[in-house]
Amino acid sequence: xxxxxxxxxxxxxxxxxxxxxxxxxxxxxMLVAIAARSADGYSINGWEEPFFTGLxxxxxxxxxxxxxxxxxxxxPWRDIED
Numbered sequence: 005x006x007x008x009x010x011x012x013x014x015x016x017x018x019x020x021x022x023x024x025x026x027x028x029x030x031x032x033x034m035l036v037a038i039a040a041r042s043a044d045g046y047s048i049n050g051w052e053e054p055f056f057t058g059l060x061x062x063x064x065x066x067x068x069x070x071x072x073x074x075x076x077x078x079x080p081w082r083d084i085e086d
Contacts, residue, residue, distance in 0.1 A: 007073055014084070016072060017075075017077060017084060018080070020065045020069045020077070021080035023061070023065050024065030024078070025062075027065060028062045028078075034054055034055040034058055035055070038051050
C-alpha cells in the first residue's frame with residue numbers, strides 16, 4: 005500500500021503514533037511507580053486502572069495505525085514502511 009506523504013492518512017498516522025508514545029510513556033511510568041510502591045511495602049490497590057489505561061492507549065493507537073496505513077508504528081520517529 006502506497007501512502008502519500010502529504011495526505012490526511014499520513015498526518016493522522018503521525019498524530020496516532022505520538023499519542024501512542026505518550027500512552028507508552030505513561031505505561032512505563034506506572035510500571036516504575038507500581039514497582040517502587042510494592043518494594044516499599046505499600047498497597048497498590050487502585051493503581052491497576054491507570055496502568056491498563058496507558059496500555060489501552062498504546063495498543064489502541066498502534067492498532068488504529070495498522071488499520072489506516074498498514075504499519076504499527078510503535079516508535080513515532082520511524083517512517084512508514086512501504
